[in-house]
Structures are given as C-alpha cells and as structure tokens.
Amino acid sequence: MANTANNTALELGASMDYPEHEQTYNGFVSLVKWGTITLVSLLIAMAFGFFVGGFISGAVVFFLVMIAAWFIL
Structure with a gap:
C-alpha cells in the first residue's frame, strides 16, 4: 500500500x-446579519413604495427601517 503519512505542521500540533x-x-x-437586514428592509420599502407612494416614500421607509435596526441591534 502507499504511504499515507502526512507530516505537515498541522499533524504535528502547530498552534492555531x-x-x-x-x-x-x-x-x-456581522456581514450575514446586516446583509439580511438590508435585504428585508429593501423588500419592505419596495412593497411600501409600490402600494402606497413611490420611489421617495419607499426610500424613506428603507432608511427608517435601517436606522431602527441599527438602534435595536
């Protein structure tokens, strides 16, 4: 059989x-948390902008939700 011994530093117990x-x-x-918050905020703002107002109102909602998330977390 082939020799499968591995003598790398990890095998010898190198410190991590x-x-x-x-x-x-x-x-x-942190990246996953804020990425998820950003995407959820964007979806909420898009729905609000579509059903209620438009781009400006959706952008305002997006920033309000992001500010609220900043203070909550």
Whole structure:
C-alpha cells in the first residue's frame, strides 16, 4: 500500500491563531446579519413604495427601517 503519512505542521500540533479565527467568524456573522437586514428592509420599502407612494416614500421607509435596526441591534 502507499504511504499515507502526512507530516505537515498541522499533524504535528502547530498552534492555531484563535483570536484571528474568532475575528473572522465575528466578521462573517456581522456581514450575514446586516446583509439580511438590508435585504428585508429593501423588500419592505419596495412593497411600501409600490402600494402606497413611490420611489421617495419607499426610500424613506428603507432608511427608517435601517436606522431602527441599527438602534435595536
């Protein structure tokens, strides 16, 4: 059989940069959170603009929802 031994640094127990891992994870979670909030706000503003007013009223609703999300979170 072929030799499958792997002698890389990971196999030898190299130390991991856990603060960097946590920073990357927190950045990813923040990006997903604000991306979701932005898309939901955009959908609410588009529905409001379609049924009630127009572009200006939809834009106002979008910014109001984003400001509310900023203060809530």
